[in-house]
Every structure is written in C-alpha cells, then in structure tokens.
Amino acid sequence: MSGEEKKLKAHLMRRAGFGATSEELDQLDQFTYDELVDSLLHPVDTSWMGEHIVRRFHHEQSGMMSGFGPGEYWLYRMVTTNAPLIEKVTLFWHGLFATGYPKVVHGKVLSNQIDMFRRNGLGTLDNLLVELSKDPAMIVWLDNQDNHTGAINENYGRELLELFSMGVGNYSEDDIKEASRAFTGWTIGNTEYMVLRSDRDSDMPYGRIAWHFEFQEDDHDSGQKTFLGEEGSFNGADIVEIICRQEATAKFISRHLYSFFVEDEIPVPSWNDVPPKDPEAIDILVRSYFENNHSITEMLRTLFTSDFFKDKGVWYKRMKSPAELVAGVLRLSGHLDRPRRDVIDHAMKMTFMGQHLNNPPTVEGWHEGEEWIETGSLLERVNFASEQLGNDRFPGVHQMIERAITSVGSGGSISDRCLDAMGSLEVGSDIMEVLRSISDNLDNGDPATARQIIRLIASSPEFQKC
Amino acid sequence: MVINSNKGNITYQRTIGMSVMEGKGFYYPADSAFGPDGRIYVLNRSLELAGRGRGMRVAVCDSSDNYHGEWGSFGDGPGQFMWPSAICVTSDGQVIIADEHLNKVMVFTSGGDFIEEWGTLGSGEGFLDTPSGLAVNEKNELFVSDTYNHRLQVFSTSGHFLRSFGQNEGLEMPWRLSLGPDENVYVADWGNDRICVYTQEGTFLRSFGDSGSGDGAFNKPCAVVSSKSGKIFVCDWGNERVQVFDQEGNFLELTLGESDLSPWAENFLTVNVEEGKARLNSNLDKTNIPFADPTDRHEVSSHIEKFFWSPMSVSIGPDGLLYVTESNRHRIQVFEIG
Numbered sequence: 001m002s003g004e005e006k007k008l009k010a011h012l013m014r015r016a017g018f019g020a021t022s023e024e025l026d027q028l029d030q031f032t033y034d035e036l037v038d039s040l041l042h043p044v045d046t047s048w049m050g051e052h053i054v055r056r057f058h059h060e061q062s063g064m065m066s067g068f069g070p071g072e073y074w075l076y077r078m079v080t081t082n083a084p085l086i087e088k089v090t091l092f093w094h095g096l097f098a099t100g101y102p103k104v105v106h107g108k109v110l111s112n113q114i115d116m117f118r119r120n121g122l123g124t125l126d127n128l129l130v131e132l133s134k135d136p137a138m139i140v141w142l143d144n145q146d147n148h149t150g151a152i153n154e155n156y157g158r159e160l161l162e163l164f165s166m167g168v169g170n171y172s173e174d175d176i177k178e179a180s181r182a183f184t185g186w187t188i189g190n191t192e193y194m195v196l197r198s199d200r201d202s203d204m205p206y207g208r209i210a211w212h213f214e215f216q217e218d219d220h221d222s223g224q225k226t227f228l229g230e231e232g233s234f235n236g237a238d239i240v241e242i243i244c245r246q247e248a249t250a251k252f253i254s255r256h257l258y259s260f261f262v263e264d265e266i267p268v269p270s271w272n273d274v275p276p277k278d279p280e281a282i283d284i285l286v287r288s289y290f291e292n293n294h295s296i297t298e299m300l301r302t303l304f305t306s307d308f309f310k311d312k313g314v315w316y317k318r319m320k321s322p323a324e325l326v327a328g329v330l331r332l333s334g335h336l337d338r339p340r341r342d343v344i345d346h347a348m349k350m351t352f353m354g355q356h357l358n359n360p361p362t363v364e365g366w367h368e369g370e371e372w373i374e375t376g377s378l379l380e381r382v383n384f385a386s387e388q389l390g391n392d393r394f395p396g397v398h399q400m401i402e403r404a405i406t407s408v409g410s411g412g413s414i415s416d417r418c419l420d421a422m423g424s425l426e427v428g429s430d431i432m433e434v435l436r437s438i439s440d441n442l443d444n445g446d447p448a449t450a451r452q453i454i455r456l457i458a459s460s461p462e463f464q465k466c
Numbered sequence: 467m468v469i470n471s472n473k474g475n476i477t478y479q480r481t482i483g484m485s486v487m488e489g490k491g492f493y494y495p496a497d498s499a500f501g502p503d504g505r506i507y508v509l510n511r512s513l514e515l516a517g518r519g520r521g522m523r524v525a526v527c528d529s530s531d532n533y534h535g536e537w538g539s540f541g542d543g544p545g546q547f548m549w550p551s552a553i554c555v556t557s558d559g560q561v562i563i564a565d566e567h568l569n570k571v572m573v574f575t576s577g578g579d580f581i582e583e584w585g586t587l588g589s590g591e592g593f594l595d596t597p598s599g600l601a602v603n604e605k606n607e608l609f610v611s612d613t614y615n616h617r618l619q620v621f622s623t624s625g626h627f628l629r630s631f632g633q634n635e636g637l638e639m640p641w642r643l644s645l646g647p648d649e650n651v652y653v654a655d656w657g658n659d660r661i662c663v664y665t666q667e668g669t670f671l672r673s674f675g676d677s678g679s680g681d682g683a684f685n686k687p688c689a690v691v692s693s694k695s696g697k698i699f700v701c702d703w704g705n706e707r708v709q710v711f712d713q714e715g716n717f718l719e720l721t722l723g724e725s726d727l728s729p730w731a732e733n734f735l736t737v738n739v740e741e742g743k744a745r746l747n748s749n750l751d752k753t754n755i756p757f758a759d760p761t762d763r764h765e766v767s768s769h770i771e772k773f774f775w776s777p778m779s780v781s782i783g784p785d786g787l788l789y790v791t792e793s794n795r796h797r798i799q800v801f802e803i804g
Contacts, residue, residue: 051764052685052686052704055764055776056641056656056686056688057549057566058514059494059511059776059793059794060494060513060514060515062764062776062793062794063494063775063776063793063794065485065513066513066515068513068515108768115758116758119758189749189752189755190748190749190750190752192744192747192748193741193744193745193747193748194748196740196741196744197741200741202738202741203485204484204485204486204491204731204734204738204741205484205485205727205728205731205734205735205797206484206485206725206731206795206796206797207485207794207795207796208768209750209768209769209771210765210768210769211769212755212756212757212769213756338614341514341548341549341567344514344515348515
C-alpha cells in the first residue's frame with residue numbers, strides 16, 4: 001500500500017469510525033479503497049467486547065436506572081467494536097434526533113433508542129423515521145403520549161418536520177397540525193404509571209420497567225387530513241412516507257451528513273440564510289438519496305467514494321466531538337481491553353468536554369464544530385489525550401512506542417514514525433518543526449523519546465480534528 | 467410464554483426487598499448470604515458514579531422482613547468497597563466480602579466492624595485477579611473464584627494461601643461457587659456455560675451443561691447451589707432464569723420468576739397513593755410487547771417486572787427455601803423447592 005493510499009484510508013477510518021491504529025491500517029492493505037468502504041457499510045464482523053462481560057462487571061450498565069449507564073455502555077461499544085461505522089452512524093442520529101435523560105428519566109429506554117439507531121441507522125430514512133416515531137423515549141421526550149384525538153399536542157409533529165426531516169420554511173403550521181393528528185394514539189404502554197414514575201424519578205419498588213410502544217386505535221384520529229398538499233386519512237407512517245418524498249428532506253439530511261462526515265457546517269438555525277459550503281456535494285448526495293430509495297447506506301457510499309470526501313482540502317477540517325475524541329484515544333491506548341471501573345471517569349471526561357451522551361442540552365442536540373472548543377473544554381481534551389497516550393503501561397501505547405523505535409533506519413524522523421504509529425496522522429509544518437526541534441536533541445531509539453513525541457502529537461491542534 | 471416448565475416442584479412463595487439506596491431495601495444487590503443467626507446479609511453494589519458509591523453497603527434483614535440495619539462504605543481504604551462482588555458468613559458469624567476492583571478480601575464482625583483485609587493483584591499462587599465468588603467451610607477455609615486467573619483458590623480467612631484448582635479443566639471466568647451438603651464445591655463456570663463439581667481438595671468430579679437457551683442449556687450461568695435433597699439450582703444469568711437439575715445434571719425444571727409485591731414494596735405503594743393507584747391501573751404482566759428481539763431474555767425481563775432480571779445469586783436458607791437475589795430488580799425472590 002502506498003503512503004498516499006494509506007493516508008486516504010486513515011482519513012476514511014477517522015471519519016467512518018474513530019480512527020485506526022497502524023496495525024489495523026496494515027491489515028486493511030488487503031482491501032482496495034472501495035472494498036474498504038463496502039466492508040464498513042456491510043460489516044461481516046460486528047463483534048465488540050460484548051454485553052455479557054460488560055453487564056457482569058457494570059451492574060448499572062445492566063439495569064440502567066440512571067443517566068450515566070447508557071453512555072458508559074455505549075463508550076465500550078465505540079471503543080471495542082469491529083464495525084465502527086455502525087457506532088458512528090448511531091452517534092450521528094443521536095445528535096440529530098437528540099433525546100435526553102432529564103425529561104425521560106430512564107436510562108434503559110434511552111439506551112434502547114440508541115439500539116434502535118444501531119439497527120436502523122443505515123437503512124432507509126422512511127423506516128428510521130417510523131421507528132423513531134414509535135420509540136418510547138422519543139414519545140415521552142416530545143410528549144406524544146399527550147397527543148390525543150380532538151386535543152392534539154403538536155410537539156412531536158413540529159420537531160419531526162423542523163428538526164428531524166425538512167427544516168424550517170418547508171412546511172406550514174397547518175402541516176404541523178395535520179401531522180400531529182396522524183400521530184394521535186402513538187403512545188407507550190401503561191402510560192399513566194410510567195410517566196408518573198418519570199415525573200417523580202421513582203425507581204421503586206423494583207427498579208425501572210422498560211417502556212414499549214402501543215398504538216391506541218380508539219385514541220387515533222383516522223379522519224381526512226391535508227398534509228404538504230396531499231389528502232387522505234393519513235396515519236403516522238403515511239406522514240413519514242410523504243416527508244421522505246420531499247426535495248427539502250433530501251437536502252436537509254444530505255447537509256447533515258456532509259457536516260458530520262465531510263466538513264463542519266454552520267449550526268442548523270442558519271441553514272436557510274447561508275448556503276452549504278459545497279452545494280455541488282449536497283446535490284450529489286440528494287441525487288443518491290432519490291436514486292437509492294432513500295437509503296442511508298447508499299448515500300454514505302456515494303459520500304465516502306466521492307472526490308469531495310477524498311479531497312485533502314477537507315482532511316482535519318472536522319472538530320472531533322468529545323465522544324469521537326475519547327473513543328478514538330481509548331482505541332489507540334488499548335486501555336479498555338476488559339471492563340474497568342475507569343470507564344466511568346472516561347465517560348465523565350466526555351461530559352466535562354461538553355457532551356454527556358443521552359443528555360443533549362436541548363432537542364436541537366449539540367452545536368458541533370468549533371463550538372466544541374472553549375477554554376475549559378480544550379484543556380480537558382488536550383489533557384485527556386496526552387495523559388492516555390503518554391501512559392506506556394497501556395498496551396496500545398506500548399505497541400505504538402515499539403513500532404516507532406523498532407523502525408529506526410526505515411527512513412523518516414522519529415516524529416514521522418510516531419505519526420505513522422498513531423494511525424498515519426499528519427500535522428502542519430509548524431507542529432512538525434516543533435517536534436523535530438525536540439527530537440533532534442534526544443536519543444531517537446529511546447522509548448521515552450517516542451512517548452514524549454506521541455504525547456506532543458496528542459496535544460496538537462490536528463489531533464483535535466479528524 | 468412458559469414461566470415454570472416441567473415437574474413443578476419449585477414454587478414461588480414471596481419476595482423480600484425493594485429498591486432504595488438507604489434503609490429498608492437494596493440497590494443492585496450482587497450477592498447475599500445467611501449468617502448462623504438466620505439473618506440475611508445482602509451486599510449492595512449500588513451505582514458506580516452517582517454520589518460516588520452512595521448505597522454501596524451491606525443491608526441486614528431476615529426472612530420475616532425485619533430490617534436490622536446496614537453497614538459498610540464506598541472507598542479504597544481499609545474495609546471499604548468499590549466493586550463489592552461476593553459475600554459469605556463463617557459458622558462463627560464473621561462476614562467476608564470480596565471486592566473485584568480492589569482485588570481484596572475483607573473480614574468483618576457480624577455487626578460490620580472491620581477486622582482485616584488481604585489480597586494482591588497478580589497471577590501467581592495466592593494472588594488475585596478479580597475475586598467474584600466466595601464460600602467458606604466449617605474449618606474456615608475460604609474458597610475464592612479468581613475470575614481472570616480462571617481458577618479457584620483456597621485461603622485461610624486471614625489470607626494464608628492453601629491451594630488452587632480448576633485450571634486443568636479450563637475454567638473460564640468462574641463466578642460464584644458454593645459448598646454442597648455433600649461437601650463438594652459447585653462452581654458456575656460462567657465463560658464455558660457449565661457447572662463444575664470438585665472435592666474441597668480440588669479433585670474434579672464432573673461437569674454438566676451446554677451453551678444455549680433450551681431446557682438445561684446455559685447462557686453464562688453465574689451461581690449454583692445444591693440442596694439436601696440432592697437437587698442443584700443454577701442461576702442461568704444470561705437466560706434470566708433459575709434451572710433445577712438432579713445430581714447427574716439432568717434437567718428437572720425451571721422458573722423465570724414470579725415476583726409479586728414484597729411487604730416493603732406494598733408499604734411504599736400504600737404510602738405513595740398516587741403511584742399505587744397508577745400501578746393498579748397498569749398491566750405489568752403484558753407479554754405481547756413488540757420486542758425488537760423476543761428471544762433476548764434480558765430485554766424481555768426489562769419489561770416484565772415479575773420475571774427475574776439479572777438473577778445473580780442463589781442460596782438455600784436455614785428454612786430450606788431457595789433465595790434468588792436479583793440485581794436489576796433489587797429484591798430477593800423466595801421459592802419452596804419440594
């Protein structure tokens with residue numbers, strides 16, 4: 001594999017996953033780039049550390065009563081999965097369909113929603129939106145249990161259109177009302193008891209009871225409706241089907257995918273005023289959406305194999321979210337090789353960096369990109385990465401150091417070899433100059449030198465991005 | 467859905483406990499053991515993070531629902547816990563607790579006064595890596611499941627190494643163990659989906675069990691106990707059930723659990739009128755739920771409250787009843803066992 005091809009695959013693995021170690025990149029030599037994309041989209045091996053072993057040692061990640069267990073459990077999956085794109089896409093949908101603990105007050109149902117994204121996140125948008133509409137955590141998050149025939153609650157209908165599919169300006173207030181009518185009767189079983197327990201944060205007498213979707217036909221408004229110019233006795237699934245046929249939906253989802261996988265866009269509220277960074281790329285994704293029956297898998301294949309994705313101009317142009325940063329560092333360090341109590345501190349670090357999984361600040365999710373960076377969070381990010389990757393007791397760090405010092409004589413400086421060992425990374429010429437000025441005065445065959453260089457790379461601006 | 471299958475000798479009797487972090491109840495109970503005074507010592511794992519170990523304690527009660535108090539605290543100091551994993555009581559009433567994060571074994575009086583602790587992380591003889599099961603015999607020899615060393619070790623209660631065994635049979639992350647009325651050691655060989663039986667000196671006698679979810683098969687069994695009548699009760703943790711076998715390992719019957727309200731739970735719902743009323747209007751036994759995977763027993767049990775959810779420990783009380791401690795439901799279901 002040529003150096004350039006390896007770097008392109010490393011770029012893909014940073015975007016479609018959480019980065020790849022140099023050993024993993026070596027193993028990818030057997031695949032062409034397009035085969036690698038296909039293997040990410042259709043992974044044969046979806047194994048990870050495993051839920052049994054995690055549940056054995058982390059009892060709260062089994063019962064999931066609090067708001068912390070789901071994020072800790074998910075972190076294990078992100079760090080140890082052999083199918084990283086599934087977790088990455090799950091993270092994408094969690095950001096878009098943000099649902100949070102403070103109102104739901106039930107870790108298990110939030111984790112079940114994440115499982116639903118895992119199962120459906122690479123399917124068609126139509127199917128995903130129907131499943132989302134039936135998701136118990138979403139129902140309670142947006143009050144659809146209070147959406148009754150003759151007395152609608154518009155919360156879910158509004159957000160489905162505004163935040164989840166079409167974006168502001170592409171529908172009317174009447175469309176919101178009609179969509180809401182179509183979702184009447186979509187609720188959870190034992191509504192009164194379950195919602196009361198959430199309101200009171202009650203886990204008595206026997207812990208949380210998981211929620212399930214229930215369609216209450218006698219509370220469903222089956223009357224005629226007019227939605228986006230179409231007429232019929234629509235139910236929720238019909239509304240989703242109409243939404244997914246809209247050009248606005250294709251554009252909205254395409255821009256979200258571009259922003260998450262290619263290059264940070266401005267926050268969504270400004271999308272009506274500011275055009276996309278790469279309108280041509282959005283057009284390509286929109287075409288893929290319609291040509292492939294709204295398949296997210298095929299949109300991502302289009303995206304990952306496009307020139308606009310491979311262009312070096314977009315490399316290191318996305319700020320890693322705290323989840324991406326922490327998971328990526330832990331994959332490199334190899335620290336979570338088995339269940340460890342430290343996972344709760346790692347998940348807490350994400351929170352300090354501004355992202356508490358399953359607990360977004362609002363229904364709009366997190367503001368991403370440069371907004372992840374502020375004085376306090378930057379310090380957390382740099383400290384976390386450099387402390388983890390500076391600890392040579394961790395197997396992954398030990399392996400990187402060994403690789404960097406045993407390849408002395410194979411060409412390049414110790415800094416080049418450390419960058420390669422960390423997953424074929426690149427830094428700017430200014431950072432490279434700093435690394436060289438330090439390594440020139442040290443023994444380049446000494447593990448301590450490699451460890452110091454790795455820590456410095458982990459502290460670089462480029463490492464904060466992907 | 468079959469709740470009890472076959473011979474019908476295991477009969478639900480009652481439930482003890484409810485979920486609270488402090489006072490009358492349990493929070494993620496990991497294990498429980500009877501003392502010579504008949505009291506039940508319930509080891510609560512609680513939350514790892516919230517309040518940094520609040521609710522991590524030993525709750526002491528009895529089979530008549532009397533609550534006798536609690537003791538123990540979170541931390542890494544002497545006599546403190548971080549991942550309390552197993553508990554047993556000696557014939558003279560000393561309470562022994564293992565911690566699988568701190569890799570230590572702690573000894574307390576029955577009132578919770580700390581006596582001593584020992585244990586060092588390692589793989590050599592006498593070292594521990596994640597102790598997760600305890601049993602003690604009349605001679606005060608302490609049997610420890612040494613999880614990541616894939617073996618059992620025997621110590622004096624003061625930590626003097628006596629012997630180890632289990633490696634030859636390829637134990638894979640053994641969890642709980644117990645001493646039967648026949649004085650043999652019964653081990654839940656968690657990673658191999660089987661039960662192994664040894665003499666106390668470490669001679670392998672037999673094993674039984676295969677991987678699966680059918681009658682007699684196991685999915686990560688975590689605990690086992692043998693009764694005076696010769697039956698073997700296995701916490702089939704991954705299948706969220708308790709299975710019953712004869713001494714040769716032939717399947718007899720199983721239960722998925724049938725909990726109703728404990729007296730403590732009834733009291734809570736009586737006092738909290740609104741919740742009690744809403745609960746009465748609910749159907750918590752509904753089985754026609756649209757599960758993503760109806761064969762996923764963990765998911766099914768998370769929805770149906772009466773079922774076992776993470777049954778983590780089994781023991782036979784001085785009254786001859788079977789006590790099943792459920793971590794995720796914070797309670798103990800009690801069964802007559804025929």
